[in-house]
Amino acid sequence: MIPEVLRDAVVADDVLSLRPDYRALLLVVEDISPGPGDDASEALLLRAESTAIALTAGAPVEELPHVAAWRDAYRAFGAKPQRTRSSLEALTRRAAAGLPRVNRTTDVYNALSVIHQVPLGGEDLDRYAGAPRLVRASGDELFDTTAGGEEVVEHPCPGEVVWRDDVGVTCRRWSWRQGRRTRLGEGTTRALFVLDALAPMSDDALTAAADELVAHLGPRARSQRRVLGAAG
Template sequence: MRRLVIEEAFWNLFPSCVIAVAVARNFDNRWLSRKDEVPSLPERLQAAAARAEERFRDVELAGHAAVAPWREAYKRFGAPKGNRSSIEALLRRVKNGKPLPSINPLVDLYNIVSLDFALPCGGEDLDVSSGDVRLTLARGDELFVPLGSETNEPPLPGEVVYADDGGILCRCWNWREAERTKLTETTRNALLCIEGVDDSFAVSVAKAMEELAEQVRCRLGGEVRTALLRREAPFFDLE
């Protein structure tokens, strides 16, 4: 049986991390089936971006409680300079007034949740991934082709990564997704993750996943199973 496994090397760096995970199966991620929704998901996404822009308008992001712990975490595993957490990148985009593109229903839903809860959210297509999914530290020679690219950009040794038997799914923990396992309109089965660096995020991470799972069930259909992973409970069945 395939699993998500958070390995001991990761826990040695981040012993109090909490990660909410979900497996969503047999959902419909096509725009066509939601064309008459009011408000539409793109409209809901822009509304979430507007809320976040207002909330963070006068905030220095680098020192904010939603961002500063991630900066410290990235320093801890030696992330390349300029590589920032997905939540910092998302908040900077809306804070700077840059349009937030609508990608597909599932990605829009997790971006809405990410903005509303100020937490990193991401997902992978389970039908494209291979073997167990591992949150671990990279060797440095794994295959990684980033989203929108055809060029291999391997991680640094010791970098926090999501990986499977085919290579890296996401570099620098939640910085950059892989092209291979990206969520598309044809995705029917997905792994979703919402991450908190330490226990102080536990309540918001759990609430965010509860909201995301409910939105996926209501809007995309299918079945969703969730769990909250900690050091004492580091596994989640993907089947």
């Protein structure tokens, strides 16, 4: 049976009108093998760092095809991509100097985001409320984050594209920054992953990224998925 978090997920029409080529692959994974980083996640991070160096040897990060597509998407809802970068662009830029080491699951999805050149976020399902919706914000939604080392609650800008659940915003500016409430920890065993795709990324490439993610989440990991947007 398809879980409610997938069944009731929505991408709003006014988001799709910005980029009709947009697809979101939502992936629910249970029985993840959690914990701190290990040899396998470290190897994946090193592979991602090498991938980023190779990709940017002949072109600046902003000219990589999927990065460039996301910069255009950000401009479509009023964000300035030179100041607010998609998670894909931010990680690819950082990779040459070394990606962050957080915990096993986060390290895996950050590494695969760079390797497959796709924005990829993860949410702890035990902290999630209801189904995910990608919408344009009214501006009064709650977003819990940190600023200057302190926990704070912010609000998105009106019209900003955000992922949200029943409680508030879980990721601002499409794929820019995830909130504190639903972030993955060392003990997370159930997660919702969101893979965001625009042309020129193909459906096959999007599926391959999701398949490799599941393969790295532990021998008992079980998954279900749904694609929203142009492909479904």
